[in-house]
Amino acid sequence: MDGLSSMQTLEALSSLLSTRDENDDDEDPKIVQASAKLGPGNIGPPASSVKPIKEATSTYDKQNSKAIWDEDEVPEGAQFDDLTDPRPEPEYEIILKQSVGTEDLFLGMSRKDPSSMCCEGMLVRVKLPGTKASEVVLDVKETFLDLRTPTHKLGLHLPHPVHRQEGKARFITEKEELEITLLLNRPMDCINRA
Template identity: 60%
Template sequence: MVELSSLQNLQALSDLLSLPADEESDAEDCKNVNLMAKMGPGHIGACSPASRQGNNAVHRTCGKNTKDIWDMEEVTEGTHSDDLEDPRPQPEYEIIMKQSVGTEDLFLGMSRNNPSSMCCESMLVRVKLPKTQASDLVLGVKERFIDLRTPNYRLALHLPHSVHNSKGTARFITGRCELEITLPMNRPLDSINLT
């Protein structure tokens, strides 16, 4: 009884996988199987039907490099750098979250502020740049990325939160050779951040 059941299962599977006789001939099926057998994971994608026809369909690139994992449009800002082999070291830095706290917050707990980063209004990034002058700095700030370049250092820093890049300030403290970048955070309006 078990053999009959497995035979019926195999027959049902064969019926599912085979095409009806009136749709295509066996010769066309063999061509499609051979073409599909040559394809690999790199051939998955949005290719036009015209580019899939012919014997060289496996080797066509559909207008882009098939070894690319993603398109450049999918890459977020700051994740790529124009000089990947930059020998300059990364300087020491620290990120400090800041919030305005009054006595009513500290002693009475009247506002909904708490010590978490969700209640912070701004972010302070301190970068130590020994042997650097203010005129040597090149600073670029995006919503979630800081690009700082000097003749001796290079910092490509992804920020933990979104910031208002056009409202930020930066100051170079010559005595300590330290750059302080203050960036107001871009927070969604919720029950904690009502402003």
């Protein structure tokens, strides 16, 4: 604060803020000369007394300085996007499921509602005409489902994260349809379902 209270700084500030007419003859030549040398950047303590600001340390440290991006920055399933693959995408539908009892339906005893936040599972139905069960290759990640057959290819980004190891798949030969049942994995489920 000692730099702000100096007389020279106050005179410079007063001359910068003054609204005198340029043709006034009663100006003090010392003040005019000082204001000609000083500008808005000179107000305050001299630059030599200002401590340099330390560069902020980031919590993110790159492991490999030559890497363009981190593995966490690449969306899951991006390696399966093949734009040159001519196989069509099959018809599919996603159905969110929740287990509801009579106490939920008629009495409203639990805090369940029809929203997707109360759902425990997800059912993905994929129509695969002309496909046998032995030809289906299925890979389920936490947020991505990869399904491939000789005639179809489906790369599906799931609307909610799932437990990848706890899913079930069943091929219905009569309908030529694959049903994939997945258990949802959301971080606040223990609170929402309590």
